[in-house]
Amino acid sequence: MRPAADAEVDVGIRIYALAARLYPICRSITGEGVRKTLQVLGQQIDLTQHEVPTGTPVLDWTVPQEWNIRGGYIKDASGRKVVDFADHNLHVLGYSAPVHRTMPLSELKAHIYTLPDQPDLIPYRTSYYSEQWGFCMTHNRFLAMEDGEYEVMIDSQKADGHLTYGEYVHKGETDRDVLLSAHICHPSLANDNCSGLALLACLAKAMRGRKTRYNYRFLFAPGTIGALIWLAHNEANAARIDHGLIVSCVGDGGGPNYKRSRRGDATIDKAMEYVLNREDRKGTIKDFSPYGYDERQYCSPGYNLPVGLFQRSAFGTFPQYHTSADNLDFIAPEHLASSYKMIMEAIDILELDWTxxxxxxxxxxxxxxxxxxxxxxxxxxxxxxxxxxxxxxxxxxxxxxxxxxxxxxxxxxxxxxxxxxxxxxxxxxxxxx
Amino acid sequence: MRPAADAEVDVGIRIYALAARLYPICRSITGEGVRKTLQVLGQQIDLTQHEVPTGTPVLDWTVPQEWNIRGGYIKDASGRKVVDFADHNLHVLGYSAPVHRTMPLSELKAHIYTLPDQPDLIPYRTSYYSEQWGFCMTHNRFLAMEDGEYEVMIDSQKADGHLTYGEYVHKGETDRDVLLSAHICHPSLANDNCSGLALLACLAKAMRGRKTRYNYRFLFAPGTIGALIWLAHNEANAARIDHGLIVSCVGDGGGPNYKRSRRGDATIDKAMEYVLNREDRKGTIKDFSPYGYDERQYCSPGYNLPVGLFQRSAFGTFPQYHTSADNLDFIAPEHLASSYKMIMEAIDILELDWTxxxxxxxxxxxxxxxxxxxxxxxxxxxxxxxxxxxxxxxxxxxxxxxxxxxxxxxxxxxxxxxxxxxxxxxxxxxxxx
Amino acid sequence: MRPAADAEVDVGIRIYALAARLYPICRSITGEGVRKTLQVLGQQIDLTQHEVPTGTPVLDWTVPQEWNIRGGYIKDASGRKVVDFADHNLHVLGYSAPVHRTMPLSELKAHIYTLPDQPDLIPYRTSYYSEQWGFCMTHNRFLAMEDGEYEVMIDSQKADGHLTYGEYVHKGETDRDVLLSAHICHPSLANDNCSGLALLACLAKAMRGRKTRYNYRFLFAPGTIGALIWLAHNEANAARIDHGLIVSCVGDGGGPNYKRSRRGDATIDKAMEYVLNREDRKGTIKDFSPYGYDERQYCSPGYNLPVGLFQRSAFGTFPQYHTSADNLDFIAPEHLASSYKMIMEAIDILELDWTxxxxxxxxxxxxxxxxxxxxxxxxxxxxxxxxxxxxxxxxxxxxxxxxxxxxxxxxxxxxxxxxxxxxxxxxxxxxxx
The missing domain is CATH 1.10.10.10 (Winged helix-like DNA-binding domain superfamily/Winged helix DNA-binding domain)
Structure with a gap:
């Protein structure tokens, strides 16, 4: 038997490999990218795939049309492609409407998103609920565009279809639940959140062999609308959640960070604080705030569930966040392994704690x-x-x-x-x- | 329209001008000085003047006789006036009994109050409830007095009459009240409390044009006995006070200081803490203590009203406090203006706050x-x-x-x-x- | 009348003298040493001596056999005594079984206890509830022992008898009690706890002349088993304890230290915190922890009495602790006097406090x-x-x-x-x- 340290590295390598398979897929809040992602994750665990039809009312929201994209580019007058969706799926604005026209740069500019302060990176931008089309590119490439006519083409489709999410429940001995959730809606962003998806899938797989007190419910759902759908359709299950953790950005070497649930003194808050202060981890514990990931929904006042957010670097604070630099070089097996270990330690506490x-x-x-x-x-x-x-x-x-x-x-x-x-x-x- | 900054300066100038009119009046807890002060304030707002007869029982107290003074002096053997009430109305002990006698310095000394550590200042001293006569003067003048006979004359009168206080209520939409109170009993002390009287009168005037949720009750009453009278005669009104502020010493450049209500977590406490920490004001927030101004009465355990104390320099902490140096040079329009602004910001919070x-x-x-x-x-x-x-x-x-x-x-x-x-x-x- | 300072020194001298009389007695949790100690203390106050027979069930415990010792030594082959109980009663393991044999050093070693880091000190060791025999000696003497045969003799007896403890109650005006307790089970250890026994006896004597509100119950009982016996046999009295203090190690110049009761906000906790922060004493206040002296029993969850622990140096933290260096040179009248004063101040607070x-x-x-x-x-x-x-x-x-x-x-x-x-x-x- 090899030492534990090696086993840990192995876990990190497996999570990394899985994240690497998810990275190239073009995901959004609906569409084939989500299904393809669930298919890859389903090779690890026996996922239930839910399909919710366009137009379904969900609390204050409505399930949007399904979006799919086949390609997109900007060509200059000489026919040379300035940007091509085939090169990077961040190049097209998420949920972009289709377009195929020729227009002068002056008109095109209003549809181009760049990061002037990070001129070599492509930004990640979306427009789910407002009809727009657009391209994202590096600021340097944008500056190099000369006046003239450009052909713009986005071969996308918004049509009635479904919103897809995945769910896996590891059954425990009691009827009380632990929720573990990662958002599945981001395209090629490795840390945010291929890392979280891959980590939770590997963790779910590891839990299969374990006899637990709690049920462990793993959710792989698009941000916001996915959590809202689950909550709206799972009133009874939501009431069974004793502890919950949103997992994102768990592959970089920063942090660790934990944001408390809205309750502030839930057992998961105490458990994560304990874990993040062990072994010189010097984790940062922040009070709840209503911006972030799906803890926003679980901790809305009508639910107020004991659900916190675990991250390495906190979202919005690292330069790679929501750019093309959040790629497979930014995450590493050892960081994924240590994130996995911390979550597992918290689970151990939840399992072993009693009064x-x-x-x-x-x-x-x-x-x-x-x-x-x-x-x-x-x-x-x-x-x-x-x-x-x-x-x-x-x-x-x-x-x-x-x-x-x-x-x-x-x-x-x-x-x-x-x-x-x-x-x-x-x-x-x-x-x- | 001029910029807000100028409007603010204007407010400060108006408050200063009003304080300057109040400064020369010789006030005490009863008498013509209080009436004259209310008359000046009444030019700003439609004050109700209350007259409470001598001998009226008030909780554990009794309304004292009314005191008035026409003059007073000490003359040396050569007939030269050593001190003259006509020069400064701090020269005679407040509520001094009348006297007209000739006596040696050795006997007179027991009736003279000075400040040895501030030898050029006249102290402010009173003896409301114990029959005494006396003079206050600078220590240097006192040291210069040679042995010999002196003529002492105080032409004052204590007689059955009334205790006078003023009240103005700005009606709001609800039947809940905000209390704003300044003590009217101090003679020529500019900061303590011509500043508070003038500021509240100008603020009351400004409120007239404003549609408010709360009623704003302005009290201009002598310290302690005035507050006790109001409380004793206004059980129902006291119960309607949701927020209250005692205002004194608001014309100097110190502080700002806020002393919390006895409750410690009243809305007025939170509002003043918010205001005093905005814009680099670095205000000081102190817990309640039972010494100070009329918050002592409003926060007595039988009432325990949410009433705090707002000041610039805290009473008792500045060298000019209760001396002739608390004069019109010690207060300034810009400080009055910024005190006014802070109180108005707190009022804005009270008006705009809801759950x-x-x-x-x-x-x-x-x-x-x-x-x-x-x-x-x-x-x-x-x-x-x-x-x-x-x-x-x-x-x-x-x-x-x-x-x-x-x-x-x-x-x-x-x-x-x-x-x-x-x-x-x-x-x-x-x-x- | 002499100044208070002298009276204080006197108290310290009296406590010291009494501790000095207690020091040579070989105490344990039962036996003649306890009786002799109570006899000495009984010269100060009218002690009630309780005798509880061996085998009496006490909560989860049983009163052990009574242990007495007459002598003990190790003799080398030449007949020279290596250690002799007559020299120091720490030399024999407390509750040691009798033995009289000759054995090689190699076999004897397993029965010898030393302090390698404090090679000139004899450790204090006991084995109350497990049948063992043994000697304690300085490490240096141990190192000097040469291979060879040694005669070991311990003339001790464990037999059915009694466990003894002393109790004194100063009657007050009400039926509410203050508990003051010191453990009587330690042999020649001056600070731990001849100091506590002597101080409480002198304090009890001083209380006789005082009219008090509370009853003051003084307990001189063996650690753990003594407190358990008292609690088991005094359900009604235990319920009357409003305040309690365990007193130990009050003769050295360290601290002062106070460990809060399990409740943490009992009046005794506030009173001791007040006392330990007066007069630049800079006392240390620690939260309750379940190791120490008999506060462990009084603060067990089934009683949860308001009982704290007062010490000068905290147990286990000073190098003399549980060694032969905890002798009469380690304690001093002035420290005993100031400890006495602090406890008396706390008593004054308990007596004078009202709502x-x-x-x-x-x-x-x-x-x-x-x-x-x-x-x-x-x-x-x-x-x-x-x-x-x-x-x-x-x-x-x-x-x-x-x-x-x-x-x-x-x-x-x-x-x-x-x-x-x-x-x-x-x-x-x-x-x-």
Whole structure:
């Protein structure tokens, strides 16, 4: 058996490889790109693919028409392609209307998006709910365009169809759920969010072999509208979510960052804070704010679910964000592996956490008689093991979970769990009702 | 139309001019000085003048006799006046009994008050409830007094009469009140409190043209006994006070300072904290303490009203405090103007604050469809406008006022108000019950 | 009458002298050493001596056999004693089984305890609940032992008998109790806890002459098992404990340290925090943790009594802890005196604290009329005396004790008490129900 470190690297390599397969696919909030992505993810896990027809009312929204694109380019007067969708699928504005015309540069300019401050990068732009057409390109290429007539062609289609999303549930022993969700709507952006999709698919696969207390619900859905559809169609399931995590941008070396749920003191908030402060990770914990990914929907006041956001670099803060530089060079197996490890540690906490009740609450029970306490007295301290017993017994009043006890005592969660388990086996603890 | 900056200066000049008219009047807690002051203030606003007879029981107190003074002096053996009330009305102890005698310096000394550490200033001293006579003078003049006989004369009168205070109410749309109060009992002290009297009178005048939600009750009453009288005679009105501010020492360049109400988390406390931390004002916020001005009475445990104290330099902390140096040179139009502005900003908050309820609390409503959200997706941030919408919607659970939302989001209150108003016009918000 | 400072030194000398008498006695959790100690303490106060038979079930525990020791030594082949219990009663493992054999050093080694990092000190070790025999010695002496045969002799006896503890109750006017407890089970360790035993005995003696509100219950009982016995046999008395303090290691010059009760905000916690922050004491306040002395039992979740721990140097943190260096040179009269003073100050707070109700809660009552307020107005501040009146009146809403008011106002507790008393005498305050 190889050391754990190698196993971790292996996970990172597998996630990276999967992300690399997803990267070239042109995704949007609907269309063949989403289906193709779910097909790739479905090779890892037994995904359920949901298709929701155009026009379906969803809370305050309506499922839009399905968008698909075959190609697009700008040609100059000499017939040379200035930009070509075939080169990079960021080149065409997401949800762009079709167009095929010739027009002077002066008119074309209004349809071109660039990043003057990052002149070598192509920006990522979309227009889902407003009819527009457009191209995205590097600012330098744009500056090099000479006056004259250009042929613009976008071979896209918006038509009644479906919005597609994927779902996978790992069944646990109880009827309480953990939600893990990654947005599937971004095209060739490696960190945001091929990384999240690939990580969750690999994690779901790993969970298959594990007997868990919770059900683990994995969602691969387009941002905003996908979460809204799931929520609108899953009132009962939503009420079963005890903990949830939105996963995005988990492949770069920044952070880690965790944004708390709107509740601010949910168990997932405490668990992630614990995980992000272990092993010199020095993670950053931010309070909830209503901008970001689908935590916006899960934490809307009508749901207020205990769902936080896990990232490495926080969205909007790194220069590669929403540009062509968010490519496969920007993410790395070791970062994916460590992100995977942190999420798995949080899952371990959720699985192992319980609220103990001391069955001998009056005074300390005699631990020595049960072999749980050193026979020799007089040492300076009780030792770590004994301290874990003492902390658990003292706080086992039904008001403190093991995670609370770890937090309060400053001891490792795993030590607290082990102590609680041994105390329970010695009939000193029960699980609080 | 001139720029706002000039309008502000104008306000400051008008307040200063009014304070300058009040400064020479010899006020005390009763008497003609108070009536003359109310007459001057009454030229600005339609004041109601209340006269409460001597002997009226007021809670644990009794309205004292009315005090008036016509003159007073100390003459040396040569007939030269050492001090003369005609020169400065601080020269005679407030509420001094009448006296006309000749006595040696050794006997007179017990009736003379000076400031040895500020030898060129005349102190302000009173003896409302204990029969005394006395003079206040500079320590240097006192040191120059030679042994010998002196003629002392105080032509004052304490007799049954009335205690006088002024009141002005600007009617609003609701039956809830904002209290604004300044003490009228101090004689020639410019900052404490000609500044407060003049500022509130000008503010009351400005409010006349304004349609408000709240009633604004302006009180110009002698310290302590005046507030007690108002409270004792206005049980129903006191119960209608949602917010209140005591205003004193608002003409110097110090501070700003705000002392919280006894409650500590009243809306007026949050509003003043917000105002005093805007625009690099770096205001100081102090917790309630039971010494100061009439917040002592409004915040007594039997009332516990949400009333705080606004000042520039805090009382007792500046060298001019309660001396002849608190004169018209110590206050300035620009400081009066900025104090006025801060109070007006707090009033704006009180007027504009409300508690929203999200009518589409499940998920975000589709803002783009309503023209409230940029059609183009992919930018790094939502932009300030969109963030204001998102914050308001997310916290519009009936538990957060707009001021709370501004505080939580770190955004400008005005931006939050504007966003809430637009969301309300789009039927996305209602006012919480 | 001599100055207080001398009286304080006297107390320290008396406590020291008593500790010095206790020091040579070989105590354990049972046996003649405990009885002899109680006899010495009983010369100060009228102690009740409780004897609990071996085998008595106590909560989750059972009273162990009584242990007594007459002597013990290790002799080398030449008949020279390597260690002798007669030299230091730390030399034999507490509760050691008897032994008399000859054995090679190689076999003996497993029964010898030393401190390699403190090679000149004898460690303190015990084995109450596991049958063992052993010796404790300096590491240097141990290193000097040559291979060969050694005669080991421990003349001890474990037999059915009793566990002994002492109790003294100073009766107060009410039926509410203050618990003061020191562990009696440690042999020749001066700070831990001859200091605590001697201090509490002297304090109990001093309390005899004092009329108190509370009953003061002094416990001198073996650690853990003693507290458990008392709790098990005193359900009704335990429920009457309003405040409690465990006292140990009060003779050295470190600290002071206070560990909060499990509740964390008990009155004893506030009182000790107040005391430890007075007079530049710069005491350290720590949150409760479930290791230490008998606060472990009193603060177990089934009791959760308001009992904290007072120490000078905290246990386990000073190099002399649980070694032969914790001797009479390590403690000093002046430290015992200042520890005594701090505990007495806390008792004064408990005795003098009460929760006032303002009988004139609407506005300030007229203090001047009652001679409680300076007749002369205009000073910069109200003065300390007036401030104490104002604070008490303002917070006398039945929700704040005098200690709370001292804390909130930042004023001295004694000033607040005096002000409250005078206000009460003037019928302005009553005690809240």
């Amino acid at each position: 103990p009740l001391n069955l001998f609450p009056k005074g300390e029970p005699q631990l020595g008689r049960r072999g749980l306490y050193s026979a020799l007295g007089g040492d300076k301290s009780a030792g770590e093991t004994a301290m874990a017993y003492l902390w658990v017994l003292n706080l086992a009043d039904g008001q403190h979970s093991l995670l609370d006890i770890a937090e309060r005592s400053g001891m490792a969660f795993s030590d607290i769990v082990r102590a609680a388990q041994l105390l329970r086996e010695n009939d000193l603890l029960a699980e609080a009702a | 929203p309820l999200n009518l589409f609390p499940k998920g975000e409503p589709q803002l783009g469809r309503r023209g409230l959200y940029s059609a183009l997706g992919g930018d790094k941030s939502a932009g300030e406008t969109a963030m204001a919408y998102l914050w308001v919607l997310n916290l519009a659970d009936g538990q957060h006022s707009l001021l709370d939302i501004a505080e939580r989001s770190g955004m400008a209150f005005s931006d939050i108000v504007r966003a809430a108003q637009l969301l309300r016009e789009n039927d996305l918000l209602a006012e919480a019950a | 006032p109700l303002n009988l004139f809660p609407k506005g300030e009552p007229q203090l001047g009329r009652r001679g409680l307020y300076s007749a002369l107005g205009g000073d910069k501040s109200a003065g300390e005396t007036a401030m104490a009146y104002l604070w008490v009146l303002n917070l006398a809403d039945g929700q704040h004790s005098l200690l709370d008011i001292a804390e909130r106002s930042g004023m001295a507790f004694s000033d607040i008490v005096r002000a409250a008393q005078l206000l009460r005498e003037n019928d302005l305050l009553a005690e809240a129900a």
